[in-house]
Amino acid sequence: MISERNPINRILKYRQDIWLNHCSYVLEHLFKPYFKGNNGFIHNKDLYAAVVIDSRINQQWLFTILNSVLMSPKGTKLIILTDNVGIDKGKSLLKENNINLALQWISIESVKPKINLTSQVSFNQLCKSPSFWSIFSEEQLLFVQTDALIVEPIPEFFFKFPYLGAPFRPCQKSEYFESRNEQGELSGFFKVDTPIHSSPHPEVYPHLYGNGGLSIRNRSLMQRICEEHGSNSLKEEQEDVFFSRHISKYSTPVPIQIAQAFACESIYNETSIGSHSAWKYFDSGELSIHLERHLKQCISIIYKH
Numbered sequence: 647m648i649s650e651r652n653p654i655n656r657i658l659k660y661r662q663d664i665w666l667n668h669c670s671y672v673l674e675h676l677f678k679p680y681f682k683g684n685n686g687f688i689h690n691k692d693l694y695a696a697v698v699i700d701s702r703i704n705q706q707w708l709f710t711i712l713n714s715v716l717m718s719p720k721g722t723k724l725i726i727l728t729d730n731v732g733i734d735k736g737k738s739l740l741k742e743n744n745i746n747l748a749l750q751w752i753s754i755e756s757v758k759p760k761i762n763l764t765s766q767v768s769f770n771q772l773c774k775s776p777s778f779w780s781i782f783s784e785e786q787l788l789f790v791q792t793d794a795l796i797v798e799p800i801p802e803f804f805f806k807f808p809y810l811g812a813p814f815r816p817c818q819k820s821e822y823f824e825s826r827n828e829q830g831e832l833s834g835f836f837k838v839d840t841p842i843h844s845s846p847h848p849e850v851y852p853h854l855y856g857n858g859g860l861s862i863r864n865r866s867l868m869q870r871i872c873e874e875h876g877s878n879s880l881k882e883e884q885e886d887v888f889f890s891r892h893i894s895k896y897s898t899p900v901p902i903q904i905a906q907a908f909a910c911e912s913i914y915n916e917t918s919i920g921s922h923s924a925w926k927y928f929d930s931g932e933l934s935i936h937l938e939r940h941l942k943q944c945i946s947i948i949y950k951h
Contacts, residue, residue: 661925661933666706668937669795672944673709680948681712681745694805695723695784700792701754701763703728703735708743710792715747716947717796717920718788719805725750725782729763757781766884773858773885774876779869787863794860794909796920797940799947804862804908804919807900809893811861811886812909812922813854832903835913849891855905856893858886859922862908867896 696714700707715724726736726749733751740747754761757778762768772778786805790796804810813835825834834854871892879888893899910918912927916935924933 658926661928661930664930664933665795665925665937668941669706669709672941673705673712676944676948677709677712677716678743678745681715681743681747683744683746693784694719694721694786694788694802695725695750695782696788696790697725697727697782698790698792699727699754699763699769701729701732702792703732703739706792707736708739710790710794711747711749712745713796714788714790716944717799719800719802722788723750723784724748725752727752727754727757729754752781767881770883770885770888771881774872774879774883774888776869776872776876779865779872782865785865787865789858789861789863791859791922794920794922795924795936795940796860797936798919798943800908800919804904807862807904808864808867808897809856809862809889810900810905810908811855811859811890812857812911812918813902813905813913814857814887814890814911832906834902849894853890853894853899853902853905855900855902856886856890857909857911857922858884858889859911860909860920861886863889867893871896 696718698707698711698714700710711724711726715722718724724747726733728736728751730753733753736751754763754772758772758775760768761772763772788800788805824832827833868889871889875888875892906913906915906918908918909920909922911922911924914924914928914932914936916932916939921928921936924936928936
């Protein structure tokens, strides 16, 4: 229940409703008519897959999977992980809307029987388990949560990286600014004049990226990190923080400019391809620009001129 006396919560709820209404509008007026009865969406890439993990099968879930199909490289497989009830609901929802997609359905009970996808701790434990990554055959995976938004088609360029997600903003009440080196290249962020409530793990500082809500991951590398470090991770540790802490031990960190070009979360970037939980971090003006940009991209793809 949102506290009426807390203005920050009220503003965040207002922005969340704007975000959800946008998704609903695009789903009803663009996606459903476009995908209805269209059998042309098949996968033919052996290396790429988009993965949606959620047990909440509703209109927002439907928007997420259709947007993922539209914005992923053509031929990318779409994998749906949900519980047994969710599989039945998902298939019924697609059938009700006469949408035919070549999906791979995976029951979470068959992967890890005691996992509850509505629990953040349970979800983190799932992703930090080596056996979880063994269920995929594709090497490059695009993870899309239902509170993420892919704004424009993702170039295949981004799929060559072993781990890629939006830059993290440290959990501090601070004003943040961009840092640039002598060549003018973006190299990080710095804070000014605010008390620190909590800081990111020091092992995350070398690159400051990796938000998992919208992320690209190399399956084999994720499995190896889980095998070698998963048992040492506290169950409360967020899975994206876990992978971000260890990724530099196995590969050269991606330049932060590339991470920012791919996705943004707490720090708005008008040219990022996607975002995660945008209503929590963008001001109303930024959110409006972000959503209208997505709408225009959808129109340009669906109504080709």
